[in-house]
Amino acid sequence: MSEALHDVQAPMGPQASALFDLWTIMLIVCALVFVLVMTALILALWRARRGGRGGSLATLPDMARHPRRDSAVRRAVGWATAVSTVMLVGLLFASFLTDRAIARLPLDDAVQIELVAHQFWWEARYDVHDPKLAFFTANELHVPVGRPVLVTLRADDVIHSFWVPSLHGKKDLIPGRVSTFAFRADKSGVYRGQCAEFCGYQHAHMTLFVFADDPADYERWSAAQRDPAVEPTNPVERRGRDLVVGTTCGLCHAIGGTNAQGRRAPDLTHIASRTTIGAGTVANSESSLADWVADPQRLKPGVNMPPHDYNAEDLAAIGAYLASLK
Amino acid sequence: MTTRDDALPATEVGRVDDGAAPRRSSRPKLRDGTDDPRVLKSLEATWTDDRKLIAWLCTNDHKTIGRRIIVTALGFFAAAGVMGGLMRHQLATPNSTLVGPDFYNQLFSMHGTTMMFLFAVPVMQGFALYLVPLMVGTRNTAFPRMSACAYWLYLFGGLLLFGAFATNTGADAGWFSYVPLSGPQYGIGKRPDFWNMLVTYSEATGLMLAVDIATTILKMRAPGMSLRRMPLFAWASLVTSIMIIFAMPMVMLGANLVQFDRMVGTHFFNPAEGGDPLLWQHIFWFFGHPEVYFIFVPALGFISAIIPTFARRPMFGYDAVVLSLIATGFLSFGLWVHHMFATNVPELGKSFFTAMSFMIAIPTALQIFCWIATLWTGRIVIRTPLLFVLGFFFILMIGGLTGIMLGSVPLDLQVHDTFFVVAHLHYVLIGGAVFPMFAAIYYWFPKITGRMLSERLGRWHFWLFFIGMNTTFFPMHILGLHGMTRRVYTYGPETGWSMLNMTATIGQVINDLSMFLFVLNIGWNFFRGERAGDNPWSAPTLEWSVSSPPPPYNFAALPVVSALYPLWAPKRPPTHVRGLSAQIREGLATTVLDAKPDVRYAYPSPTIWPFLAAVGVSIWLVWSIWSVPGFAWGLIAPTIAFIGWYWPSKREALEELEWEKEP
Numbered sequence: 007m008s009e010a011l012h013d014v015q016a017p018m019g020p021q022a023s024a025l026f027d028l029w030t031i032m033l034i035v036c037a038l039v040f041v042l043v044m045t046a047l048i049l050a051l052w053r054a055r056r057g058g059r060g061g062s063l064a065t066l067p068d069m070a071r072h073p074r075r076d077s078a079v080r081r082a083v084g085w086a087t088a089v090s091t092v093m094l095v096g097l098l099f100a101s102f103l104t105d106r107a108i109a110r111l112p113l114d115d116a117v118q119i120e121l122v123a124h125q126f127w128w129e130a131r132y133d134v135h136d137p138k139l140a141f142f143t144a145n146e147l148h149v150p151v152g153r154p155v156l157v158t159l160r161a162d163d164v165i166h167s168f169w170v171p172s173l174h175g176k177k178d179l180i181p182g183r184v185s186t187f188a189f190r191a192d193k194s195g196v197y198r199g200q201c202a203e204f205c206g207y208q209h210a211h212m213t214l215f216v217f218a219d220d221p222a223d224y225e226r227w228s229a230a231q232r233d234p235a236v237e238p239t240n241p242v243e244r245r246g247r248d249l250v251v252g253t254t255c256g257l258c259h260a261i262g263g264t265n266a267q268g269r270r271a272p273d274l275t276h277i278a279s280r281t282t283i284g285a286g287t288v289a290n291s292e293s294s295l296a297d298w299v300a301d302p303q304r305l306k307p308g309v310n311m312p313p314h315d316y317n318a319e320d321l322a323a324i325g326a327y328l329a330s331l332k
Numbered sequence: 333m334t335t336r337d338d339a340l341p342a343t344e345v346g347r348v349d350d351g352a353a354p355r356r357s358s359r360p361k362l363r364d365g366t367d368d369p370r371v372l373k374s375l376e377a378t379w380t381d382d383r384k385l386i387a388w389l390c391t392n393d394h395k396t397i398g399r400r401i402i403v404t405a406l407g408f409f410a411a412a413g414v415m416g417g418l419m420r421h422q423l424a425t426p427n428s429t430l431v432g433p434d435f436y437n438q439l440f441s442m443h444g445t446t447m448m449f450l451f452a453v454p455v456m457q458g459f460a461l462y463l464v465p466l467m468v469g470t471r472n473t474a475f476p477r478m479s480a481c482a483y484w485l486y487l488f489g490g491l492l493l494f495g496a497f498a499t500n501t502g503a504d505a506g507w508f509s510y511v512p513l514s515g516p517q518y519g520i521g522k523r524p525d526f527w528n529m530l531v532t533y534s535e536a537t538g539l540m541l542a543v544d545i546a547t548t549i550l551k552m553r554a555p556g557m558s559l560r561r562m563p564l565f566a567w568a569s570l571v572t573s574i575m576i577i578f579a580m581p582m583v584m585l586g587a588n589l590v591q592f593d594r595m596v597g598t599h600f601f602n603p604a605e606g607g608d609p610l611l612w613q614h615i616f617w618f619f620g621h622p623e624v625y626f627i628f629v630p631a632l633g634f635i636s637a638i639i640p641t642f643a644r645r646p647m648f649g650y651d652a653v654v655l656s657l658i659a660t661g662f663l664s665f666g667l668w669v670h671h672m673f674a675t676n677v678p679e680l681g682k683s684f685f686t687a688m689s690f691m692i693a694i695p696t697a698l699q700i701f702c703w704i705a706t707l708w709t710g711r712i713v714i715r716t717p718l719l720f721v722l723g724f725f726f727i728l729m730i731g732g733l734t735g736i737m738l739g740s741v742p743l744d745l746q747v748h749d750t751f752f753v754v755a756h757l758h759y760v761l762i763g764g765a766v767f768p769m770f771a772a773i774y775y776w777f778p779k780i781t782g783r784m785l786s787e788r789l790g791r792w793h794f795w796l797f798f799i800g801m802n803t804t805f806f807p808m809h810i811l812g813l814h815g816m817t818r819r820v821y822t823y824g825p826e827t828g829w830s831m832l833n834m835t836a837t838i839g840q841v842i843n844d845l846s847m848f849l850f851v852l853n854i855g856w857n858f859f860r861g862e863r864a865g866d867n868p869w870s871a872p873t874l875e876w877s878v879s880s881p882p883p884p885y886n887f888a889a890l891p892v893v894s895a896l897y898p899l900w901a902p903k904r905p906p907t908h909v910r911g912l913s914a915q916i917r918e919g920l921a922t923t924v925l926d927a928k929p930d931v932r933y934a935y936p937s938p939t940i941w942p943f944l945a946a947v948g949v950s951i952w953l954v955w956s957i958w959s960v961p962g963f964a965w966g967l968i969a970p971t972i973a974f975i976g977w978y979w980p981s982k983r984e985a986l987e988e989l990e991w992e993k994e995p
Binding site: 015028036040043046049050051064076094104167175180 | 433505506517518607609642644648649652674679693694697698701707708722729734742744745747750813814817821824870
């Protein structure tokens with residue numbers, strides 16, 4: 007997903023924009039302060055050494071000389087401190103106002119997603135409030151452009167953090183605590199996010215893509231996601247289905263419309279509609295799916311899936327079946 | 333009153349005794365404060381440790397212990413630096429396979445833990461232990477045996493952590509060791525147990541040294557050194573020590589709660605049984621944020637000691653600087669939630685912590701202005717220590733300003749847990765602690781060893797480190813904004829982070845080179861350096877009034893202080909104390925505010941017990957990593973050691989009693 011955006015300085019939603027504005031203000035003010043203080047320091051060095059006024063370690067300083075000459079400097083230090091304080095209060099208000107602005111996203115007609123973080127993948131449950139509309143997916147969110155999204159965040163094992171820099175700041179997912187998080191994407195595109203709180207072995211490979219689709223595209227996508235898995239159309243795929251459903255895969259994974267109903271691992275009902283596998287670890291293809299099933303530890307060491315001792319023919323069949331699950 | 337050669341009178345502590353009166357003791361009593369060579373010889377004999385191995389383990393000389401802490405901490409600094417270098421090489425290119433995820437996670441956890449617990453805090457306390465008694469004019473610290481024990485605990489704790497790392501049991505849950513990742517369910521093997529024990533070790537060390545340093549500063553200053561005549565480094569050490577006393581027990585408690593969860597199945601942090609993982613974050617950061625200031629405040633003290641010397645004038649705004657140090661100490665306890673802005677603690681509460689985080693910038697800004705004012709009105713001599721101080725200004729300013737950005741709740745949500753924070757914290761800690769520490773090493777090395785460091789190598793070291801440090805860490809700000817999260821062992825080429833990471837790694841190589849020059853400078857000049865003399869910088873504070881290196885008894889006669897900068901001010905009588913014993917280790921305690929002579933007392937003599945106590949405590953702590961009964965049975969060893977430690981010595985008691993019954 008090389009085209010996926012992940013940049014604080016390229017905001018694609020109202021909240022990321024407000025945060026970017028605050029960033030710009032802070033950057034300008036801080037840069038100004040830095041330049042002023044460094045100028046004062048350089049002037050001080052230049053002043054104290056010009057015209058042979060540089061000191062010597064051989065002579066003791068004249069202790070009587072200083073108190074009288076300090077009053078102008080004392081005023082300057084007083085002013086500098088006062089100006090710094092006023093500037094900090096100004097920045098504090100800018101911060102408060104931004105905080106308020108990002109909290110005031112209108113939530114009418116929001117898309118509701120429950121996002122559960124696992125070591126090391128993301129489980130997304132859409133519209134769980136209505137069993138007829140509910141569906142499950144993993145590691146890739148689709149959201150409609152211009153509509154707010156209300157995400158309920160949970161963690162299954164350790165602490166994770168949800169962060170899509172082009173859309174909004176972070177929110178931690180903490181076991182035993184449920185938090186909510188709202189954002190809106192105003193431009194269509196693919197936005198990359200990554201777990202931001204260290205969560206163990208494969209923290210580095212816990213990517214989440216957010217696809218901001220046009221509303222019509224989103225409706226098409228969500229309707230397709232609600233369908234059960236497609237039936238295999240040829241003998242190879244059928245053999246693959248029998249292996250997946252008939253062996254241990256279903257203990258952890260679910261495939262809608264089959265007996266595989268495990269909920270410990272990503273839902274595979276429409277795995278072929280996703281762009282990557284292993285939470286952004288490798289691109290999704292028939293061969294990478296087969297490779298993954300054979301030995302996930304080679305592609306993503308530490309992932310919670312064991313290797314499988316299928317022969318090459320079986321692996322190809324499993325790959326073909328999974329790749330057919332559009 | 334008696335007089336010395338310089339015709340300035342001394343203040344008298346004991347009643348005058350000309351040594352002629354008959355007494356029970358067979359040898360004549362010698363008192364300090366006279367120029368009698370017999371007295372100096374006797375002081376030397378009383379305070380010098382034997383050259384035997386056992387004496388090496390027994391010593392409780394603050395200079396020896398301070399030196400050991402500094403050297404050990406620099407050793408850990410080097411080890412953690414190598415780990416940092418390995419991480420940088422791993423991240424130099426995308427999808428690198430130099431180290432795997434498991435080892436990388438151990439590397440960054442060990443790097444952070446070592447830098448914070450085994451390098452930065454101890455090195456500052458080591459400097460304080462070495463310098464404070466010399467600066468305030470006393471012969472040893474208040475509780476020298478406790479400091480001796482603290483050093484051994486520190487060493488054993490560090491060796492334990494590195495021993496665990498060498499056997500693939502290194503901490504791997506980060507230096508913050510968040511539960512549940514470090515808890516019973518997700519913390520692999522014994523890794524978090526070793527981390528918890530290291531915390532207990534290093535916090536015990538920190539507390540013991542802090543109590544010792546604070547007591548020395550408050551009760552053992554030379555007569556006349558009222559609080560307003562106290563060197564700023566002593567003020568900084570006092571503030572730091574008091575902060576440590578309040579903050580460190582918190583993380584010891586926290587680490588022990590995690591250990592209870594892991595060892596005996598309590599549920600402090602288990603949400604399924606009503607515990608809460610956030611509790612750990614509150615406990616940890618309530619300690620963890622002040623900890624940053626344990627490192628930063630002593631560094632401010634270094635700077636306030638070095639700038640007046642090289643600006644050839646007294647510090648501008650002494651009172652303002654003292655008040656700023658104290659304000660920093662207080663405010664640092666009100667910031668901890670800014671590490672937790674991404675959690676769901678109440679929003680209104682977070683805003684309070686934003687305000688506090690902004691407020692703590694004010695005392696630091698005031699100090700920076702005071703230093704600039706001192707330089708502005710001074711007559712500057714540029715030497716390597718001052719160069720490092722100037723580097724501090726540049727780097728710390730950047731770190732402080734990005735700190736303000738991180739203190740803002742909304743902005744923090746974007747940059748928290750990214751490489752922006754990595755950049756920020758390295759700017760703050762390298763600028764705010766490592767540069768001042770190098771300044772302090774260049775400044776006090778002549779005092780500690782009696783030899784000068786090379787100016788030329790010092791300048792090369794400074795410029796290479798300055799350039800390397802900025803090349804390494806400045807690009808990380810941008811990486812953070814481009815979405816690179818912290819603590820990732822690798823990244824894909826599609827992220828576009830390769831270029832900046834490569835730049836950072838090149839900077840790391842420059843840093844390595846600068847450290848090589850530093851080691852060369854120290855190694856060569858330790859043996860071959862030019863002799864320093866008592867006061868090579870013509871500096872104003874008391875440590876420069878004694879020989880370099882200082883004699884074992886520090887001062888042949890305790891000084892009497894009549895000015896903030898005693899070596900720059902004209903001498904006023906009385907100049908020194910006389911009448912303390914030269915035959916037992918005797919000291920003078922003074923009052924807290926005005927430093928008026930209060931009581932005479934005897935320092936404890938060197939003994940093996942602090943070392944044995946540290947061994948005993950280690951047996952207990954290490955045993956309790958593996959076994960719950962070990963937690964109880966292991967206590968036998970430290971109990972024996974502490975009983976031995978406190979067992980009164982009849983000989984010593986009689987000797988001191990004899991000195992009390994005068995004449």
